[in-house]
Every structure is written in structure tokens, then in C-alpha cells.
Amino acid sequence: MLIHQSYKFINFSSVRFLSTTIPKAATLSRSTSTESAKNTSYNNSQYQNKENNSFRLSPDFGKNQDLPIDNEFKENLKKILFNFNAPIRYSFAYGSGVFAQKGYELKAKPMLDFIFAVSHSQHWHSLNLNKHRNHYSLMGSLGSRAVTILQDDFGAGIYFNPHIKMNGMDLLDWETLYIAGRMHKPIKILQDDARVRLSQQVNLASALRTALLMLPKDFSEEQLYLTIAGISYEGDFRKYFGENPHKIKNIVSKQADAFKILYGELIEGFPNVSFVGNGKLQQDDNPKARASMLEKLPKTLRYKVREQYGFHLVRKGQPLPSDDKEVYRDIATSDEYAKYIKAGIREIVFRPAIIQSLKGILTAGFIKSTKYTANKLGKWFSRPH
Secondary structure, eight states: OOOEEEEEEEEESSSSOOOOOOOOOOHHHHHHHHHHHHHHHHTTTTTOSSSSTTTOOOOTTTTGOOOOOOHHHHHHHHHTTTOOOOOEEEEEESTTTTOTTTTOSSSSOEEEEEEEEEOOHOOOOOOOHHHHHGGGGGGGGOOHHHHHHHHHHTTSEEEEEEEEEOOOOOOSSSOOHHHHHHSSSOOOOOOOHHHHHHHHHHHHHHHHHHHHSSOOOOEEEHHHHHHHHHGTTOOOOTTTTOOOOOOOOHHHHHHHHHHHHHHHHHHOOOTTTEEEEETEEEHHHHHHHHHHHHHHHHHHHHHHHHHHHHHHHHHTTTTOOHHHHHHHHHHHHHHHHHHHHHHHHHHHHHHHOOOOOOOOHHOHHHHHHHHHHHHHHHHHHTTTO
């Protein structure tokens, strides 16, 4: 049986992790913030030192990331990986071909989407070009080095191959949100790696913290998941043209149970938010609590928020305080703090989204790119008005 799929590559060595060696529990807790340390219960029993600067986690750590799907379907997804001789360090399947989205029930089965994280991009592409030359556009004719330069040096560090027939990662700092944003939503892990699992837990906590900062004091569980799912679409031009404008709602409406598995225990572990019954939540909207969360945002977003607030002060003819804590206290008391966060996310997302789309023409080739774009536009034009 022919299965339509797309797959993207990321260089595993370029993915930022908490540490290449295991820090002490106190250091790890400090890196992931007081809140996430509580909700992920980091302690010495959950990870163990191993030789060669690698480590392993307790089997129960990050179990919220292992989302259930049909066993037969899961095995079929794993079999797809067997078609690649080149080593894959970490991989997951995602999108409407794996987890249901509203609007696909009566339509043809969507394409399966995969992310492959590999240790050495050029070596991987060299092996893959030998076995699957038809997966590549004319770029493949230039060799693995050219393919790797295009992948690693432009856009979000991703190489995209769509419409293939067959039988890495910016999780901590959010420099592009291209991979981290996809991993805010339900994915099915096919090849696990302890360092990615650890970093992904921090990524999920960051998504939750960012969403809380954009929500009012009282909100519903659905509002929370809609906000989380929408983070990576903020600033993406495809949100306004070429993508189903109801995509975020379609994702959450069919995947609410998966979101609950991903974020339920994290929510319970955050000291400033709690369930109040009937699918409702309430958070502490005290400026001190907001300032604490602002300080714990991913590095790039934290910088962008600070920058946005600086622009605001410049327009008012006021200087930006030199003390970071004072800056975040001031932002937290502003009526427009959520606006600064959204503007910061848009800045992070916009440029890599544009470059990745342009790269797609080279990596996928004109015909496949046209087919992929036509599918997207078809969804956009057929959307309910």
C-alpha cells in the first residue's frame, strides 16, 4: 500500500538541551524554574549518570508526552522508519494524519507528517540520497553538502520533503518556534531520546506559562488549549493566507483529551493556577505572579518582550530601567503586557516561516511544492465563511 507522507529533518547536534552532562537536582530545578521543578518532580532518582556525557531518565519521567493512539497504526508508523538506512536519533509523527482534526472526517486521509532529528546532517543526507534519490528535488544533484548547507544555515534549520510515497531542536530558547511550536501540540513519538524528552518537558511548561500570561484571571480549559495551540501560528503568514483559518479550533476540538494528557499534571504543578471545576480554571493575576512568569519565559521571547516594552518607553520619552527585575515588574503592571508577548512571538515566528516556505521550493522541487501549496489553498478556499 502506498502511503503519502512528508518528512522534515533537523540536525540533532544543533538542538539545545539543558545540559550535555547531568547537573545536580538543584541546578536542574533552577534551570527549569521553581514551577516546572515542582510539576515535573526532578530529583536524583529520575536520571542517572552514564559514560560519554550521556544520560537516561526514569521511565516515568515525561510520561505525559507518550500519547495513546491505535496500536496497529502506531506500528505502521514505526515501520515507515525502517525504510531509512540512515540513523534517526529522535522522531515523531504529527498533524491531522495522526491525530484527528475537525473537518477531515469525510475527506481523503491527510498526509502523514514526520520530523526526524539526526546527529550529522551531511552524513544522513549522503546515505539517504543513495537510497532515496527520488525524495529530493534537483538540490539532491548538488550532493549532500549542498543539501546540508541549505538545511542548517537558512530559516529554521529544517529540510522538507513532501509527498513521499512509501510502504532537533529549538525547545528551550524558542529562537524560531518552528519545531518547539509543533511540539506544543499532540505528537506521537516514534523514536525517543532522553535529552529531547527532558527538553520537551521544559518546552511544554514554557508553552503553558506563555498561554497563562495571555489569558485573563478566569478562563476555560478549552481557552487554554486554544491559546497554547495558537502560539506557533502567531506571526505565521499562512495563518492569514493558505491555511484553514479554523485550524487551531479544529485541532483542539478533536484533540482535547490529548492536550489534557500533555498539560494536566503540569497545570496541577503550577502554583499560580488551579482547576475550579466544570472545565474552568483560575490563575493568580497579581502583578508579582505575572512578573515571576515573565522572568521564566524562554530566552528569545523574554528578550523580545523586553524589547517591545523598550519601544513603548521610547515613544513616551522614558528610559528603560537597567535592572531586569524592575523591567519585568513594570511590564507586569502594564495594561498591555499581553500585547508585548504576542508581538514578541510574531517577531520570532514571521521570518523563519517565510524563509522555510521559500526553502520548500528548493528542497521539495517546483512540482511537489506546487502540489503541496495547492492542497493548502484548497483547504483555505473551501473553508466555511
